[in-house]
Each structure stands twice: as C-alpha cells, then as structure tokens.
Amino acid sequence: MTGDFDLSDGETFRAALDRAATREKGNCFEDFAPGDELEHAPGLTLTRAASETWAGQTLNHDPAYWRPDAARDRGFDDVPAHPDYLTAAVMGPTVEDLSEKGGYFLGRTNLRFHEHGVPLGTTLQVRSTVVDTGTSSSRPNYGIVTWETEGVDADTGDRLLSYERTNMIPRRDPPATDGGEHERVDDEAGAEATRAEPDATTGLPPRFVEPDGEHFEDFASALAAVEDDHGAEAAVAYRHERGRTMDAVTVSQLPLMTLNTAKQHHDAAVMADSPSGDLVAYGDVTRSTALGHARSDEATWREVGFDDERFHAFVTPGDTVYCFTHVRDARDDGGDDRYGTVEFEHVAFNQDDDPVYSGVRTARIRKRDASAAN
Numbered sequence: 001m002t003g004d005f006d007l008s009d010g011e012t013f014r015a016a017l018d019r020a021a022t023r024e025k026g027n028c029f030e031d032f033a034p035g036d037e038l039e040h041a042p043g044l045t046l047t048r049a050a051s052e053t054w055a056g057q058t059l060n061h062d063p064a065y066w067r068p069d070a071a072r073d074r075g076f077d078d079v080p081a082h083p084d085y086l087t088a089a090v091m092g093p094t095v096e097d098l099s100e101k102g103g104y105f106l107g108r109t110n111l112r113f114h115e116h117g118v119p120l121g122t123t124l125q126v127r128s129t130v131v132d133t134g135t136s137s138s139r140p141n142y143g144i145v146t147w148e149t150e151g152v153d154a155d156t157g158d159r160l161l162s163y164e165r166t167n168m169i170p171r172r173d174p175p176a177t178d179g180g181e182h183e184r185v186d187d188e189a190g191a192e193a194t195r196a197e198p199d200a201t202t203g204l205p206p207r208f209v210e211p212d213g214e215h216f217e218d219f220a221s222a223l224a225a226v227e228d229d230h231g232a233e234a235a236v237a238y239r240h241e242r243g244r245t246m247d248a249v250t251v252s253q254l255p256l257m258t259l260n261t262a263k264q265h266h267d268a269a270v271m272a273d274s275p276s277g278d279l280v281a282y283g284d285v286t287r288s289t290a291l292g293h294a295r296s297d298e299a300t301w302r303e304v305g306f307d308d309e310r311f312h313a314f315v316t317p318g319d320t321v322y323c324f325t326h327v328r329d330a331r332d333d334g335g336d337d338r339y340g341t342v343e344f345e346h347v348a349f350n351q352d353d354d355p356v357y358s359g360v361r362t363a364r365i366r367k368r369d370a371s372a373a374n
Contacts, residue, residue: 025261026100028172029133029143036130040093042259043124043154046081050257051120054085057249058285059242059292062300074301075338076117083303084288085258086118087111090151090161091284092258093126100262102274103142103168104311105283108359111163111306115153118160125154131164140175142168163306207234211327214299216340216365220330236327240293243320243351246281250289251317255282281315286357290348293323299366301339309359313350320351328360339364 006012044050055065063070065082072078081089099105128149136142150162209226211218222236244250255265263270264280271279287309315321329343342365348357 024101025096027097027169028101029145029169030172032130032133032143032145032169034130034132038094038097038128038130040097040126040128043093043126043151044089044259045123046086046089046118046120048079048120050089051082051085053257054088054254054288055082055292057254058084058288059244060084060288060295061292062295071117077119079120080117081120081122083113084284084291086113086151086161087163088254088258088260088282088284088288089124090126090149090163091165092255092260093124094128094147094149095260095262098128098145098147099167099169101170102262102264103170106144106166106168107311108163108165108309109307111161111309113161113303113305114159115161116302118153122160123154124151124160126151135175136168139168141171143171145169205233205235208237209234210238211236213368214297214365215368216299216330216332216342217368219327219342219365220332220340223327223330238325240297240323240325242293242296243322244289244292245320246285246315246317248317250285251279251281254285258284276314276316278316281317281319283311283357286311286315286321286348287359289321290323290346290357291361293321294325294344294346297325298342298363301364301366304341304362304364306362307360309357311357312355315350315356319356321356322349322351323347324349330365337367337369339366341365 052066055061060082062082064074064076065071065079068079071080126149128147131146131148132144133146134144136144144166146164146166148162148164151160152158153160209222211222219236226234226236252265255262260282262282264274264276265282266279268279271277324347326345326347327342328345330340332340334341342363344361344363346357346359346361347355349355
C-alpha cells in the first residue's frame with residue numbers, strides 16, 4: 001500500500017519528516033583507516049571562466065593568468081589555470097568523500113606544484129590516501145584524520161599538485177572515553193580560536209622593516225639590512241592595504257565551482273545551530289583572498305609550495321579578510337637571471353584583527369631585469 005496522504009499539507013509533511021530516515025552524505029571517522037585509498041569523482045575540467053572568476057573575486061589580478069602576452073612573458077605557452085583555483089579544484093572533489101560530515105579543518109602542509117602553467121582545459125583526476133587516524137583528546141565525538149591528496153592530469157597521468165591535510169571528523173559511535181587508542185594532539189585554535197591577551201614576552205622585535213619594492217632584490221636587500229644593521233631587533237614584515245568582505249559569491253558560489261558540497265558553505269539553516277552560527281567561507285577562498293592581497297605587492301614568477309597552513313577562526317558572510325606578511329628568507333639558489341626564491345609567512349586576519357589563516361609560502365619572485373632576461 002502506497003498510502004493516501006497529502007504531502008502538500010504542512011502538518012502531514014512535518015510528520016513525514018519526523019519519521020523519515022535521512023540518506024546521509026559523507027563518511028564518519030570510523031570509515032577511515034591508514035592506507036585506505038579513495039578515488040574521487042568527478043574530476044573537474046579546468047576552465048578559463050572559472051579560473052578568472054576565482055582569481056577576480058579573490059583579487060588575484062596577476063596578468064599572466066588573464067592575458068596571453070603576459071603569460072608568454074612569464075614562460076607559459078598560453079594563459080594557465082590560476083594556482084589557487086587549481087588548488088581549490090583539486091580539494092573540492094574530495095569533500096564529499098573526506099569531510100562532508102563537517103568537523104574542523106585543522107591544517108594543510110607540504111602543498112607542492114609539480115607542474116607549472118597547467119593548461120586550461122585540463123581534466124583532473126583526484127585521489128587521496130589515508131595517512132593517519134587518531135582520537136581527539138578534547139572532543140570525544142570527533143576523530144582526527146590526515147590524508148595525502150594528489151591531483152593528476154586525467155589524460156596523461158602527470159602529477160600536478162599534492163598536499164597533506166588534517167580534519168576533525170565526527171564519529172559515528174562516540175566513545176565514552178578515549179578508549180586508549182592512539183591519540184593525536186589536536187590544536188583546536190583552528191576551529192574556535194579566541195583572541196589571546198597581549199603578552200609582554202611575545203618575542204616580537206621592536207621594529208619591522210618594509211622592502212623598497214616588489215622584486216626579489218628588494219626582499220633580499222631588506223633581509224640583509226635587518227641582519228647587518230639590526231640583528232634580532234628587526235624583522236621584514238608588513239601588512240597589505242586591501243581587504244575583501246565575504247559575500248554570497250565568495251562564501252557559496254566559489255566553492256560550488258570546485259564541486260565543494262560541504263554544508264558549511266551552503267546550508268544556512270543547519271549552520272544557524274552550529275558553533276559559527278552562520279555559513280562559513282571555504283578555507284581556500286579565505287587563503288586565496290589573503291594571498292591575492294600579498295601578491296599585489298610582489299612580482300611573482302611561480303608558486304613553489306605551501307607548508308604549515310592553519311585555519312584559526314571561522315570566516316562568515318560580512319567578515320573582511322586582510323593580510324599580513326613576514327618575509328623569512330630570500331635566496332638566489334638557482335642562479336637564474338629571471339627570479340630568486342623567497343619564503344613568506346602569511347597571516348590572514350579579519351576586521352577585529354583576529355588571525356583566521358596562516359601558512360608558509362615559497363615562491364619564485366621576479367628579478368628587476370627579468371624582462372630583459374627573457
């Protein structure tokens with residue numbers, strides 16, 4: 001018997017919802033074991049429209065990712081996919097399998113670009129391997145999982161990008177205690193950080209020095225001046241002027257463009273009862289926005305990789321993302337006339353000056369005479 005009931009009647013429908021089972025998406029902590037391999041489907045085909053939308057909305061306006069002439073000047077055959085869009089396009093398809101259930105994004109590291117200038121039109125194949133699992137010492141309802149993820153060219157098999165990321169994942173059957181299992185120490189500042197009180201022993205030097213320009217020589221000179229003239233009394237660090245307020249495009253549209261289906265970005269009703277109280281911006285949008293601010297003050301040649309990426313607080317609609325940069329190293333290790341390698345520490349922060357993201361970025365920065373070297 002199929003039943004004779006009117007689902008358009010509000011009372012009847014609410015009663016139906018109460019008794020209906022929910023066909024859930026995503027996996028719980030118990031579904032992961034070290035060594036498990038997951039093939040994520042579908043993989044995206046990188047498009048110019050999506051790359052330009054991502055780059056434009058996050059204020060990444062490097063002309064090499066917009067104009068063929070600028071791309072050729074930088075050694076690309078044609079306009080390639082923006083590296084932040086590529087990063088998000090590799091991570092997006094993993095969400096349904098790895099983190100759809102929710103839980104806090106604790107960090108990502110060892111992000112490396114294995115190919116530079118990935119052509120638009122490339123179709124991605126994405127796969128992940130479970131590296132480690134452990135219990136949460138402070139949240140028994142969650143476990144902690146680390147995956148290694150890689151994106152490859154589906155047609156050639158060439159490895160394009162890889163990284164490791166760690167999330168807290170809800171447990172299907174929370175234990176009464178930690179059960180004596182292998183325990184991972186979880187730093188949950190990334191989930192619900194509260195701002196620390198000022199500390200007189202922060203270790204900050206009394207003076208920050210700003211580079212005189214955007215080229216490799218400017219960063220190297222600033223670091224040399226600090227070392228020669230100031231010793232431990234100064235550092236090369238500065239903030240970037242631009243800010244970007246999170247709106248419907250950055251919070252919901254950009255994740256959808258990368259197949260990121262996590263409810264944190266799309267389901268306002270569910271998120272109203274969550275710790276954030278609202279939709280949350282995709283971490284890669286927050287990160288890319290901060291990097292866009294930083295890159296506007298750099299003559300970037302290539303991205304090399306990222307390490308120690310952490311997300312420290314929720315970013316919700318209406319929050320404004322800014323960026324602070326600490327230059328840690330500059331080296332002319334390749335002997336290339338076009339660029340040198342610079343290591344940056346970037347911190348994204350909001351309108352209340354609370355850190356929301358931090359990471360170490362290695363990039364090749366153009367030398368002042370790079371155009372002549374081409």
